[in-house]
Each structure stands twice: as C-alpha cells, then as structure tokens.
Amino acid sequence: GQNIDQPTEMTATEGAIVQINCTYQTSGFNGLFWYQQHAGEAPTFLSYNVLDGLEEKGRFSSFLSRSKGYSYLLLKELQMKDSASYLCAAVDSNYQLIWGAGTKLIIKP
Amino acid sequence: GAVVSQHPSWVICKSGTSVKIECRSLDFQATTMFWYRQFPKQSLMLMATSNEGSKATYEQGVEKDKFLINHASLTLSTLTVTSAHPEDSSFYICSARGGGDIDIQYFGAGTRLSVL
Numbered sequence: 001g002q003n004i005d006q007p008t009e010m011t012a013t014e015g016a017i018v019q020i021n022c023t024y025q026t027s028g029f030n031g032l033f034w035y036q037q038h039a040g041e042a043p044t045f046l047s048y049n050v051l052d053g054l055e056e057k058g059r060f061s062s063f064l065s066r067s068k069g070y071s072y073l074l075l076k077e078l079q080m081k082d083s084a085s086y087l088c089a090a091v092d093s094n095y096q097l098i099w100g101a102g103t104k105l106i107i108k109p
Numbered sequence: 110g111a112v113v114s115q116h117p118s119w120v121i122c123k124s125g126t127s128v129k130i131e132c133r134s135l136d137f138q139a140t141t142m143f144w145y146r147q148f149p150k151q152s153l154m155l156m157a158t159s160n161e162g163s164k165a166t167y168e169q170g171v172e173k174d175k176f177l178i179n180h181a182s183l184t185l186s187t188l189t190v191t192s193a194h195p196e197d198s199s200f201y202i203c204s205a206r207g208g209g210d211i212d213i214q215y216f217g218a219g220t221r222l223s224v225l
Contacts, residue, residue, distance in 0.1 A: 033213070042115075042202050042216035043153070087152060095212060101152040 002026045004100035006088050011106045012078055020073045020086050020103045028093020034062050034073045035087040037102065043087055046073070075105075083107045111137045113205045115217025122193055123225055130188045130220045132203030138183035139205035143214060144176070147200045159186050183207075193224045 003025045012018040024032065031050035035043035049055055049064035049071060061074040073086055088100040112135040122128050132142060141160050145153040157178050159165040165178035177189040186205075190197055200221050204214040 035216075040200075040219075040221075042219045045213050045215065048213060091212070096158075097155075097214065099152050099155075104150075 002090075002092060002098045004088055004090060004098055006086075006100040006103045008101070009104045009106065011108060012075075014078055014080060014107055014109050016078050017074065017076050018078060018105065020075075020088075020105065022071045022073070022088035022100060024069050024071070024088070024090040024098070024100075026090045026092040026098055029066065030091040030093065030095055032062075032064055032071050032091070033087075033089045033097065034071075035089065037085045037087055039084070046086075078107050080107050080109070111135075111205070111213075111215045113139075113203065113215045113217040115203050115220055117220060118218055119221045119223075121223045121225065124194055125192055128190045128193055128222060130190075130201055130203070130222075132186045132188070132205065132217050134184045134205040134207070134215070137205075138207055139186075140183070140207040141205070142180055142186040143204045143206070144178060144186075144188050145202045145204065147202060147219075149200075153202065156188075190222065193222070195224045198222055198224045 006022045033048050034046040037043040047062035054063045059076045064071045085102040085104050087102045089097040114133045116131045144156045155168050156171045157165045157167045159178050159180035161180050161183045167173045180186040202219040204216045206214050
C-alpha cells in the first residue's frame with residue numbers, strides 16, 4: 001500500500017533551526033510536495049522536489065533522496081509565525097497526491 | 110502564485126438543506142480541480158477529482174449522490190452537499206491544478222460547514 005510517515009508534533013525555539021522528516025512508500029514516484037497549513041486555513045505551497053538533493057528557498061529548504069524514500073523540510077531562523085502544520089505529499093505513478101497526516105510545529109519564545 | 114477563490118468561507122445550515130460551495134481559479138485555467146474534506150487535527154482527505162467537461166471521479170466511500178460536483182468551465186467547479194446532516198459538518202477545501210510546468214495544487218481558503 002501507499003504510505004507517508006511524518007512526526008505528529010515537534011517543538012522548537014524562536015530563532016533556532018528545525019528539520020521535519022518525511023518518509024514515503026508509493027506505487028511509482030513523481031515528486032514530493034511540502035505545504036504549510038495554519039490552523040483553520042487552507043494549505044499553502046512551500047516546495048516541490050523531484051530530483052535528489054537540496055532546494056533552498058529563503059529560510060526554508062527541502063531535501064529529497066529518492067533511493068531512500070525520504071525527504072525533509074528545514075526551517076531556519078524560526079519565527080513565531082512559523083507555528084503551523086507542515087504537510088508532506090508524494091505524487092504517485094497516477095500523478096495523485098498521497099498526503100501525510102501533517103506535523104504540527106510549535107514555536108516557543 | 111496562482112490564486113484560487115473559494116466561497117463561502119463559512120456556512121451554517123439546517124439539517125436537510127443543500128449547500129453549494131464554489132471554487133474558482135482566478136488567474137489561470139485549471140485543468141483539474143480537487144475537493145478535500147478535513148476533520149480537526151487530521152490531514153486532508155481527497156473526496157473527488159474533477160476535470161472540466163467530464164464527470165468527477167470519486168474516492169472510495171464518498172457518495173456521489175450526496176456530494177455533487179460540477180466542473181462547468183476551466184475556472185469554476187462547484188460542490189453541492191445535498192440534504193446535509195450534522196455528520197457532514199467539516200472543513201471543505203478545493204484545490205486547482207494547472208497553469209505551470211509543475212503540477213502544483215493551489216488551494217482555496219476553505220469552507221467551514223456547520224449543519225445544525
């Protein structure tokens with residue numbers, strides 16, 4: 001079956017760095033998305049990786065290893081507004097998104 | 110980035126009534142639109158996928174006669190919850206795909222449905 005695993009909740013301190021991991025098992029693979037979702041709001045697009053390696057975009061970076069079925073989202077210089085859920089979603093062979101349950105990130109002052 | 114508008118953002122209705130939710134892609138043509146449902150503290154659950162001009166494809170366990178989807182144009186899809194009941198109360202989110210070389214789904218702001 002298809003499966004996405006990511007931690008349920010993480011806590012970090014303002015100004016620090018946090019890494020949110022995601023492992024996936026899908027029938028075929030056509031890339032991996034990271035979305036941010038604040039409570040009561042819809043998800044917003046953060047990143048898309050289809051090739052191995054690190055993609056950097058400002059304070060946020062996303063990494064992919066296709067051979068390991070693994071990705072992570074790296075958030076630097078954490079701000080209070082980064083408190084949100086972070087959703088990992090893999091694209092399968094039918095170009096359908098397989099969603100993880102999300103990681104709730106709590107930022108403390 | 111691409112903008113998807115979803116309306117209404119909040120609706121309260123009586124049990125037995127029908128509710129229509131609109132999803133519009135404002136600055137791009139959406140080849141495919143998706144409808145999701147999300148319960149508190151849970152991830153997105155795909156309900157159906159709709160392509161312009163064709164019937165929607167429903168996920169297993171989703172009643173197509175209960176949740177009517179119409180994708181009349183490349184910029185508009187509607188979800189109608191027919192004869193709503195309290196158990197249909199949830200957060201409904203649409204997304205639209207298209208307008209670029211990466212199949213990013215852009216999400217509407219969501220509709221919070223409360224059925225009394």
